[in-house]
Amino acid sequence: MTDTPEAAVDASETTELEMTAAETYAASLTERLGATGYSEEFDTVRVFVERDAxxxxxxxxxxxxPFFSWLSAIDWSKTTExxxxxxxxxxxxxxxxxxxRLSSVENADxxxxxxxxxKDDASIGSLTPHFGGAEWHExxxxxxxxxxxxGNKxxxxLYLPDDFIGHPLLKSYPLIAREVKPWPGDVDVEPMPDVASDSQDAEGSDT
Amino acid sequence: MNFWLLLVIEVVVMLLLVLTSSLVVIYAELKAGSHMQSRIGPYYAGGRWGWAQPLADGLKFLQKEDLSPTGADKTVYGFAPYVVLMSTLAIFVVIPLGPDLVAVDLDVGVYFVLAISSLSVLGILMAGWSSANKYSLMGGLRAAAQLIAYELPLVLAVVAVVVQAGTMSLNGIVEAQNDVWFSLGSFDVALPFVLRGQVLGFAIFMIAAVAELSRIPFDMPIAESELTMGYLTEYSGIRFTMFFLGEYASMVGLSAIAATLFLGGYGFPGVTGTWANILGPGILIGKIAVLVFLIIWIRWTWPRLREDQLQSMAWTWLIPLALLNIALIAGFKVVF
Amino acid sequence: MTSREMMHRSESAVSIELQTPDMTLNIGPQHPSTHGVLRLVAKVDGERIREVEPVIGYMHRGYEKLAEVRTYAQITALVNRIDWVSGFASEVPFILGVEKLMGVEAPERAQWIRLILSELARISSHLVFISSYPLELGATTPLMHSLREREYILELIEEVTGGRFHPNFNRVGGVKSAYGGGSTTKKQSMDLPAGFFKRTSEAMDRMDKICDDIDTLVTGNELIKMRTVGVGIIPPDKALEFGLSGPNLRASGVAYDLRKSDSYLTYDQVEFDVVSRPGGDCYDRYLVRLHEVRESVKIIRQAIDMIPSGPLQAKVPRVLKAPKGHVYSRAENPKGEFGYYIVSEGGKMPYRLKIRSTSFSNLTILPWILKGQLIPDLVAIMGSLDFVLGDVDR
Structure with missing residues (x-):
């Protein structure tokens, strides 16, 4: 799923067959930057970049x-705690x-x-020399x-105490509170759209 | 024997007067500030309008534990609030409430007042230094810097008054203002100095007095949002109360000096002789009240200046203006 | 003691006497001007700050992890606790993202209600700033006046949503249709409370008035200008580099407002101006917020006239399962760009939720901007950035 945008194809099936504006933008941006690929779904443009680049x-x-919005990471893991x-x-x-994420300050781009x-060599270049704001995100x-x-010295x-052990957002990191008290768990998912169904009922009774 | 009795009476009357007046000013600040902020302010204490709120606050403070930091220089730390309060109380000794109603009529009353009122900054510096707290230290140092910057315009403004009155006795200064300045036919005109060319001097004196009181817009030594509470940070209980009382008492004290020097003190047109002794205190208190209200008003309206802005204001504006003021007054005095 | 040691000692004694060493001043985590639990470790030389290291995380609640074990509906209750000063506004981008993911669109009336409540949240947030900023500079009175007016806004939010700070009013596909809690089939309780628009427009008149009052009390005050004009200037390129957004960015001359440039809800149907100022100093940041209150009042007045009637909730499946995909959804919060990056793997819960909280990015500039400033200016600059610690620590 790295550079073959399967999801993008899925998304474009739901709209039209021709490229949407966002997708055109994604394609041209990818080409201009010489990135390895792109995906576009729900108007969210993702551009895949080699680690070295x-x-x-x-x-x-x-x-x-020019707008440095944020930087983060996703842990793709086979197992989750x-x-x-x-x-x-x-x-x-x-x-x-x-x-x-970077964005324009003039339009929606x-x-x-x-x-x-x-995972075995989890390192990447730091953006701090170019974006001062990247330091905290990194x-x-x-x-x-x-x-x-x-390069980030x-x-x-940032958030965690100095003696904290573990990396909380890893999928292998258990949520202790959940271990102790399994709520809401799989069983006890709040039946959320109660109100919605009520209103549907109300509409139904009217018609 | 007679001397000692008189001394005790004088001390007790003075203390009562000063402490009551500072309680009244505290109450006035609570109420006036509240109304300026569209609040009601104290309401329940005392049964009506919350008049007993300052007393209740005082009692509450007295019950609090008297804490002192581990690293503090205990002697200095404990002594500092009393230095502040003492210097304030001493001001009242020379303030004339009437022609004969003055504790001590010193020939160099003005000199005494200026010297003794600066002592309070020593107390503040002691508090800041001995608290073993960085915020307190910075507050104390700011207070010291402020003193150096503001003592000069204050003194220079007073010098102009001394030049105009020709005496350094506070009583003499009041009488100089009650003397006939000129006569329009049979109508004798006696005006306080502020109406006799001392507007500039009065303004400089009031600005410097507010700076010396460390009140907004010159409350950098306390500066709650910057230094938590400055030199007061570590104080609690009765020692804090002393500082608190001292602040309000010196507000009254400096207002009294300003009223005496510039607004004619106990004097009022048409009030002479025995009547001056009877009505004098009331007249003076009225003038003090106006000035105190002015200070309170400023406090609830304006933000705080920055320390360097205060310094540059003092050195580049107030001191030259005060010198100009002296020159003008002296020239005026020589010519007429 | 060897002679080398002695030499070393004497040298250090001399150096202490000649050049005063920097003092480390711990500002916070409990300090009147840090709005909560922010701690600044400042190296100061007298009053001048050499270097400052912000320490955050005292309030880190791990929302990104918690979101991974909650359904989309449950997350709404979490996200309005990020920035509690404008709780409603932080719900909106999340719910818009989830709706985009699920292919649901809220009915038009619900969109307008969201818009009105977002703008009310903006006014309320800016009023908190307008009240607390002069307080940081030492003026206590504007606080009371603008907090009093904010109470009218909070009452409006409360009567619609039932909560003053944490409305939790958005649902996927609309807004909570019955006010006052609980579900009921009575038709009249399915909409905004009776008389809401009348009270809203009355409150808007009050807002106009308080803006004028604040203008006379604060804006024109010479001392406020002395303390803020030319203090803490953020040039536009630095603002962009540090990811500053919202009024902080607009005060640096970049007219970047998502309501205009990436319109959401029904912002494209109302007319308003993007407030921006060229100076980039504390005074401009204050002015931008004050003027934005006026713009929000304008928006709400138009919205009251334009809001259509109709249902508040679109039809959504009983159990919400999002399709696989990535969506980044953002909105112009009172404090700036607020975004949620939702990674869905096709379940009831997101696989990963990245929260782009505004104050966090706005604060990243602190070490840069505070270097070489005076301590009184530190307070002025920090206050002018208008942050909420819950929004910084998430």
Whole structure:
């Protein structure tokens, strides 16, 4: 799923067969930056970048998308301690995705840049020399996922206490509160759209 | 024997007067501030209008534990609030409430007042230094810097008054203002100095007095949003009460000096002789009340200046203006 | 003691006497001007700050992890606790993202109600700023006046949603249709409370008046200008680099407002101006917020006239299962761009929810902007950035 945008195809099936505006934008942005691929779903443009080209690509992209919005990561894991896992764990390639969003300040353009980072060598270049705002985001990603950002000199924990052990946003990290008291669990999911069905009933009785 | 009795009476009367007046000013601040902020303010204590609120606050403070930080210099720390309060109380000794109603009529009353009122900053510096707290230290240092900057315009403004009155006795200054300035036919005109060319001096004196009181807009030594409570940070219980009383008492004290120097003190046109002794205190208190209200009003309206802005205001504006004021007054005095 | 040691000692003694070493001043986590539990470790030389290291996380609640074990409906209850000063506004981008993911669109009336409540939240948030900012500079009175007016806004929010701070009013596909809690089939309780629009427009008149009052009390005040004009200037390129958004960015001359540039809800149907100022200093940040209150009042007045009648809730399946996909949804919160990046793997809960909280990004500039400032300016600058610690720590 790295550079073949399966999901993008799915999304475009639901709309028209020709490319949407967002998809056109995604394609041209990818081409301009020389990135490896893109996906576009729900108007969310994702541009896939090689790990080695991470810093250069984002710096180049910031020419047209100057607003540094945020940086984070996703832990793609076959097993999860809490919550729902991935759809098809067998075919999943275990990895981190480091994601960074830049956007324009004149129009709705913006893209999420995605670099895949293997779990056994979780490191990527740091954006701090180019974006001052990246420091805290990288520190957060470092403590939450144990991803090293080479070039960030201040990778000390941001949120967590200094003596905290573990990386909470990893899928392998258990949520202690859930272990102790399994709520809401699978069984006790709040029947959410009660009100909605009520209103449907009300409408039904009217017609 | 007679001397000692008189001394005791004087001290007791003075203390009662000062402490009551500061309680009244505290109450006035609570109420006036509340109404300026569209609040009601104290309402229940005392049964009506919350008049007993300052007393209740005082009692509450007295019950609080008297804490002192581990690293504090205990002697200095404990002594500091009393230095502040003492210097304030001493001001009242020379303030004339009437022609004969003055505890001590010093020939150098003005000099005494200026010297003794600056002592309170020493107490503040002691408090800031001995608290073993960085915020307190910075507050104390700010207070000291403020003193240096503001003592000069204050003194220079007073110098102009001394020049105009030709005496350093506070009583003499009041009488100089009650003397006939000029006569329009049979109508003798006696005006306080503020109406005799001392507007600038009065303004400089009031600005400097507010700065010396460390009240908004010059409350940098306390500066709650910057230094938590500045030199007061570590104080609690009775020692805090002392500082608190001291602040309000010196507000009254400095207002009394301003009223005496610039507004004619106990004097009022047409009030002479024995009547001056009877009505004098009331007249002076009225003038003090106006000035105190002004200070309270400023406090609830304006934000705080920055320390360097205060310094540059003092050195580049107030001191030259005060010098100009002296020159003008002196020239005026020589010519007429 | 060897002679080397002695030399070393004497040298250090001399250096202490000659050049005063920097003092480390711990500002916070309990400090009147840090709005909660922010801690700044500042190296100061007298009053001048050499270096400052913000320490956050005292209030970290791990919402991103908690969201992974909650259904989409349950997450709405979490997200309005991120920025509690404008709780409703932080619900909106999340619910819009989920709706986009599920292919549901809320009925038009629900969109308008969301818009009105978002703008009320904006006014309420800005009034908190307008009240607390002069307080940080030492002026206590604007606080009372604007908090009093904010109470009218909170009452409006409360009568619609049932909560003053945490409305939890959005549902996937609409808004909660019955007010006052509980489900009932009575038709009249399915809509906004009676007389809501009348009370809203009365409150809007009050807002106009308080803006004028604040103008006379604060805006024109010479001392406020002395403390804020030219203090803490953020140039636009730095603002973008540090990801500042909202009024902080607009005060630096970048007219970036998602309500205009990436319109959502029904913002494209109302007329309003994007307030921006060129200076980038504390005074401009204050002015932008004050003017935004006026713009919000304009928006709400139009919305009251334009809101159509109709249902409040679209038809949605009983159990919400999102399709697989990634969606980034953002909205212009009172404090700036607020976004949610939802990664769905096709279940009832998100696989990953990245919360782009505004104050967090707005605060990343602190170490840069505070370097070399005076301590009184630290308070002025920090206050002008208008952050909420819940929004920083998530």
């Amino acid at each position: 991470w810093v250069e690509t984002i710096v180049a992209a910031s020419e047209e998308l 809490v919550g729902e896992g991935v759809d098809e764990p067998e075919t999943l390639e275990e990895r981190f995705e480091v994601i960074c 913006g893209a999420i840049f995605v670099a895949t980072v293997p 520190r957060e990603a470092h403590e939450m996922f144990d991803i090293a950002f080479e 201040n990778l000390v924990p």
